[in-house]
Amino acid sequence: MNGQEFVTENHRKLLDEIQWISDIGVDNLVVTIPYLIELIKEQFPKFTIRVSTIARVNSVNKAKFFEMLGADEITPDVMINRNFKILEKMVKALNCKINLLTTDGCLYECPFRQYHYNLCGHGSQTLSDRYYIDYPLISCSIIKFSNPAEIMKCRWVRPEDLKYYEDLGISNFKIGGRRLPTDRIMRSVKAYSDGKYDGNLADIVQGYSFSFGSIQQLEPNKGFGKTVEEEKKANLYIDNTKLDGFIDFFKNQQCRAMCDECNYCAEWAKKAIIIDEEGTQIYLDSLKTFRDNLVTSREFGIERKESKKEKKRKKKKTKLEWNPETHEIFETMVSFSPQEFQSMTRMVIGSMSEKKAKNRGSEIVENQDMIQAFLEGTPGPYQEEMKENLKKMGLIKA
Numbered sequence: 089m090n091g092q093e094f095v096t097e098n099h100r101k102l103l104d105e106i107q108w109i110s111d112i113g114v115d116n117l118v119v120t121i122p123y124l125i126e127l128i129k130e131q132f133p134k135f136t137i138r139v140s141t142i143a144r145v146n147s148v149n150k151a152k153f154f155e156m157l158g159a160d161e162i163t164p165d166v167m168i169n170r171n172f173k174i175l176e177k178m179v180k181a182l183n184c185k186i187n188l189l190t191t192d193g194c195l196y197e198c199p200f201r202q203y204h205y206n207l208c209g210h211g212s213q214t215l216s217d218r219y220y221i222d223y224p225l226i227s228c229s230i231i232k233f234s235n236p237a238e239i240m241k242c243r244w245v246r247p248e249d250l251k252y253y254e255d256l257g258i259s260n261f262k263i264g265g266r267r268l269p270t271d272r273i274m275r276s277v278k279a280y281s282d283g284k285y286d287g288n289l290a291d292i293v294q295g296y297s298f299s300f301g302s303i304q305q306l307e308p309n310k311g312f313g314k315t316v317e318e319e320k321k322a323n324l325y326i327d328n329t330k331l332d333g334f335i336d337f338f339k340n341q342q343c344r345a346m347c348d349e350c351n352y353c354a355e356w357a358k359k360a361i362i363i364d365e366e367g368t369q370i371y372l373d374s375l376k377t378f379r380d381n382l383v384t385s386r387e388f389g390i391e392r393k394e395s396k397k398e399k400k401r402k403k404k405k406t407k408l409e410w411n412p413e414t415h416e417i418f419e420t421m422v423s424f425s426p427q428e429f430q431s432m433t434r435m436v437i438g439s440m441s442e443k444k445a446k447n448r449g450s451e452i453v454e455n456q457d458m459i460q461a462f463l464e465g466t467p468g469p470y471q472e473e474m475k476e477n478l479k480k481m482g483l484i485k486a
């Protein structure tokens with residue numbers, strides 16, 4: 089709220105607004121800020137209050153604090169949606185109800201989340217100049233569409249799995265979607281009421297499909313709207329019929345939030361996620377171009393003069409040309425590696441190949457550079473398989 093709740097003139101407007109909400113017959117408010125909860129409970133006791141997931145209630149202690157303030161219901165931090173131990177303890181420790189947000193598709197432990205809420209909060213104020221560019225959405229989409237395992241790690245809950253939460257004593261579920269068209273929200277509500285959805289999970293949870301949410305038409309920034317429009321080409325399909333049993337690992341408390349050592353979500357992504365690779369690349373290119381425009385300030389029409397140091401660094405970083413045939417073979421070799429390692433392989437072996445070409449004094453990466461890079465850069469356990477692939481492609485002798 090930008091501290092405006094403590095400016096007398098705006099504090100009065102705030103009270104008027106809450107009074108208006110009361111007058112039109114609303115009886116339940118969703119609130120994040122502890123001060124507002126206290127104020128509402130003190131001056132407008134007719135309202136029941138649900139604490140928003142934005143308050144990040146992720147422990148019994150925090151939940152008890154909000155209950156003590158007067159909360160009637162709490163939507164916990166979505167990041168604990170698959171932590172059955174904490175949820176169970178919360179239910180037991182509280183008198184107020186737990187209301188689980190089931191349709192959140194934000195990145196697991198999303199680093200943009202708090203910034204995103206802040207941007208939205210300030211962007212919606214009319215007190216001063218405001219402008220909003222959805223940098224968090226652009227950045228998180230790059231991560232999700234570069235690696236489908238990230239989609240599985242998000243803390244959405246399938247309609248079929250609500251029963252496990254009911255077993256814990258949670259019977260209220262929130263279907264999010266305030267910026268989605270009504271038909272999409274209704275589809276989600278129906279799926280969760282039926283406890284079943286035999287289709288694309290991306291149609292009933294949020295966070296993957298922005299081009300159908302009509303935000304691109306409402307968005308004043310045309311570049312952003314155009315970028316989001318490209319998402320359709322990725323054609324993401326999360327086959328919900330293939331996800332029975334996915335929740336078991338979490339029910340048994342086996343998720344340790346150490347994804348590099350785990351791979352559970354990546355394995356399920358292979359089973360259930362279908363994506364158009366070519367279309368995804370177009371979408372990713374479009375997202376990255378938009379992000380580049382933001383981080384270089386081009387989006388704002390500002391061209392900074394480069395310092396000598398920057399120019400030098402850029403020159404050093406400039407990528408070499410690839411012989412087209414070598415590049416094609418390189419991509420085939422990358423496709424032989426496990427899907428979750430492909431972007432890493434592309435980055436590491438690609439830059440090693442370029443270094444090799446540079447060391448030869450060439451500006452073009454050729455087969456010899458790439459072969460050497462694969463031989464030197466592939467980790468021990470994968471060496472044999474990689475050599476077999478090089479042999480199959482006639483790049484080294486059998």
Ligand code: SF4
Nearest residue numbers: 343345346347350353
């Ligand atoms: S630790 Fe494993 S189960 Fe947990 S989010 Fe990461 S990959 Fe998924």
